[in-house]
Amino acid sequence: MGPRRADDGGAAAMRVGIDARKIADFGIGTYIRGLLTALVDLGDLDYVAFAPADASLPSGVEHVVVDAPHYSVRELFAVGRAADRARLDVFHAPHYVVPFTRVPVVVTIHDLIHLHRRNPLQRMYAKTMIDRAIRKARRVLTVSETVARELACDAVVTPNGIDEVFQPANVPREHFLYVGNDKPHKNVSALVDAFTRVPDAKLVLVGAPFDRFRGRERVDVRGFVSTSELVSLYQRAIALVMPSIEEGFGLPAAEAMACGAPVITSRAAALVEITGDAALHVDDDALDDAMLRVARDETLRATMIAKGLERARNFTWKRCAMLTRDVFRSL
Template identity: 30%
Template sequence: NQYFLYFTFIRHRQERERKIRQIFGGYKNVQIKIFPLPAAWLDFLTTTSLPLNGLFKERLDLYFAPYVAGIPRVFSPKNPPKMIFTCHDLVFLRFPEHRGSRLSNYYLKRHQIAIKNSQKIIVPSAATKKDLIKFLNVPPQKIVLIPEAADERFRPIRDKNQIKSIISRYFDPQIKYILSVGTLEPRKNLAKLVEAFSLLPHQILRQYRLVLVGGQGWNNNQLSKTITNLNFKEKVILPGFVKDEDLPYIYNGASVFVYPSLYEGFGLPPLEAMACGVPVVAAKTSSLPEVIGKAGILIDPQDEMALAKAIKKLILNPKLAKKMAQKGIARAKNFSWSLAARQTLKVFKTLKRGESGKTEKNTLR
């Protein structure tokens, strides 16, 4: 087989191109095509009625987009390739208030185009599959479940000095802390987490800080108000964005990882935390129970008292925390990108040119 990999970016082009060619440059059957365009431009092109075969000169048998905006309205007037895309979540339908009506309508149209033009849809969780069937009437046999995975760099790190050295780039490495990772936006339910943190016993509040790692999202006023109203500006640490290579160390330094998100298509942060050997408390919503299984404590994300009790339980019971950490490490090993790649390749093989792809059974579980 011949593979063509298409990338669009302008920022940090040399660095990105170097990494891409470092990974794929050794394969003779792989050709790399880089378009010096902002992703938003290609996104616009795929929404128009202009055929994309003018952009992609190669005659393709199969076209795969790892996100919905990569599927064009029109690819080629004659002999278009079979198309597959990955639907990560339907947050714009489940929680439209978290996106705004204009953006939610845009994503709805994008998904409608992609669903119509594709032969298979890959999803990372049964929860996302259920949402596609319920909200967008997608036939179940068109959907293939392929779970995602934590990167291999997320692992237990034994060098405590190295952990503290990396942490010192972002906050005081001597503190004990409870951690959450994710964009600071309403869907992540972080204001509720701060409320739960405030309910912990004084003996814990004296020793621990709450660290919320993530870039500033939209409409996070409630989080700021909650921190201010509780007079917790010194107890809640907002280090902002953490470099990918530093994030495993931030996980490893945490005593407990908490993820009270209201909705996730998969939920990588709790899986990353488990892979690092950190006990996890998470919401029993959407895909999170699938990811965590019995390797963490699942709670109602709207119940701040339940959140506080779960955190307290792990902090005051080191044996339980260690047991949950070990379960998490074992659980995380069930997810791998190598397995996901093999399963994705099987999907590709079911859609050889000339096959409809509409009646194959979903056997990738």
């Protein structure tokens, strides 16, 4: 490894390591890609990414190859040893798994959903790792005020950003849309059941195989799609519907607003926080009525679109990066 770069004032720039092993994933991967790219664009710190050999990283990021299995004891040692060797000033864990390292740690905890898993061993693992992350980290970051309250610690809120490819377009509205995985807390069954009471429409499901819904009348299972196709689906949506029981942020809702799609969500606190008065927030038994209202009321739809576009401007990766960088600098 070469010498540390000097900034404009002649002092060595801070070296920040980031666990980027999940950079190709959905969810946390989206966070890592958006944040790391924006941090590099700010240009005043040096970044070291710990990631598999084939990882695609932003230009200018130093790459240290680490490919330990996720959620394993091995990763705690492998990532920790790599961090200790890299002469870092700060190590950023982008989710609640904090390695064994002597470097000061900043951790991002996106939500506490894993604490509510049905499997007791998974719940125990999540609680152990989250509690340890809060104890070991110099600072805890999270993505919404909702999760900050749940954490009950001195967490810094650094809201997620929206990639700039998510833009509105003047195109026909063709379908209702769901974007996300098919885990129990996403409550997709409630949406599909409610949709049976919404005539003359199509529901598109994106983000998981959704095999259990294949063959349902008027339900179009797309599974995993490219970013360009996702943008088009948002732009052509009568509404995005997110009936989640729990969320830490709800990035699809923010992306949909940026694309000019009306948004219907559950009353989950984080979704209400992120969408504000731009969305309709309803219980499961009112999902069908909300979809019908948005489909039939052009004035309501136009109001939701305008408010959503305005609200989406609050969520940029540059803002997330600036808030995160300020935390790095404070250590």
